[in-house]
Amino acid sequence: MSLEHGVNHWGTNPSDPIDTELAAIESSLDKLLASDPAYWRTGQKKDRLAQLEKIHAKQAALKLRVLAAAGDIAEETGAKDASGWLRTELLVDKGVARSQIKLAASVSKYDLVAAGLAEGVVSQDKARVITKALDAVEADPAASSEDLTLAEKMLVDYAAWTTANELKIAGRRILAEIDPARFEEAEAKALQREEEHAARRTFYSARDNGDGTIDLHARVSRAVGMRLRTILDSLAQPRKLSAENRGRKAPYDRLLGQAFARVIETYDVDLLPRHGGHATTVFITMSVDDLRNDLRTAALGFDGEKITAAEARRMACNADLVPAVLGTNSEVLDLGRTARLAHPIQHRALRLRDQGCQAEDCDAPAAWTEAHHLKPWSEGGKTDLANMVLLCPSDHRRIHDANCLYERLPDGQIRFARRARTG
DSSP: OOSGGGOOTTSOOTTOHHHHHHHHHHHHHHHHHTSOGGGSOHHHHHHHHHHHHHHHHHHHHHHHHHHHTOHHHHHHHTOSSHHHHHHHHSOOOHHHHHHHHHHHHHHHHOHHHHHHHHHTSSOHHHHHHHHHHHHHHHHOTTOOHHHHHHHHHHHHHHHTTSOHHHHHHHHHTHHHHHOHHHHHHHHHHHHHHHHHHHHHHOEEEEEEOSSSOEEEEEEOOHHHHHHHHHHHHHHHHHHHHHHHHTTOOOOHHHHHHHHHHHHHHTOOGGGSOEETTEEOOEEEEEEHHHHTOTTOEEEETTTTEEEEHHHHHHHHHHSOEEEEEEOTTSOEEEEOOOBOOOOHHHHHHHHHHHOBOOBTTOOOBGGGOEEEESSOGGGTOOSSGGGEEEEOHHHHHHHTOTTEEEEEOTTSOEEEEEOOOOO
């Protein structure tokens, strides 16, 4: 019997089994969305997230199959290609649409990748990584068709227990795993090209936001980026745990930013190149009165950028500073001594003595602390053990806050209080 009589005004047949199955999926999703995961047990959430991940991969497999066979859509609609139709009809960004079309074409070339997607084992992100790696293998003049087949099998297997990023790393050296003797030299050359490319693309820029902050934008090699993240994590994680132990939540991106600032502030200036015979130094220019007044400002460097006097004193504990103190007619009265970081052996002695942050309400261990000068350099304070105490970065900033008062208790700890408001 002909089905033509059942065709509706959309040009589809309501009894089409594919349409029926899709309608059933949509109906099931509507029912699931009506439930509230807040009432699910933890085990249920874990199991259902795993199921949803698998379903998502299968949905992606079906969509990619359709896209791979969607050339006739462009012909019928007059679009340049199927991605153009996706842009105009489904409002998919052109770049995303083209990426999907490209992935669909790539997946159609590799049966094991397509099967992994259909089984829910390979996610769409992993399929993109695998096909890109396989395309590179196919283009390698030293690789055979057998190498390509084996590489596909290995990467699909890896997808079951690695993340997409880990799979990307494996994909870059898959030929070396297949036959080390044949491909190690090629891998080394590829890595060298990658590193040279990274070096050419490396940059740094900064934009002053006009509100006391500066946005930094940089691109570095993967190796440098990973080393930086490791350093920042090592500084941020203990602070995160310390805050959580005290019942506070701290956004991790903020902790990473603070960790980055700590790396800059505590960098050993003796390791820097010398300019004009002197190690790179931060100059602080201010009057004698401003030097002693929390609410005054200081000029940072030679460009007139302003910071508070309190911030200048705080920086003196952690940076190589030269205070240029001016008289009433702006003449230089004193190009003062450099206020240096505590010597490493002094840090060790302070850690042995103080054991951790000396703020009364803080339990940060010594490894997370900075040396603070009890009598600041603006008042002739020396960098010696008697004039130093360990404070975590948060309390170090607090002790330099004009709105805070503090006293040193008989046991050496620092007790903070808020300065009373006046007026």
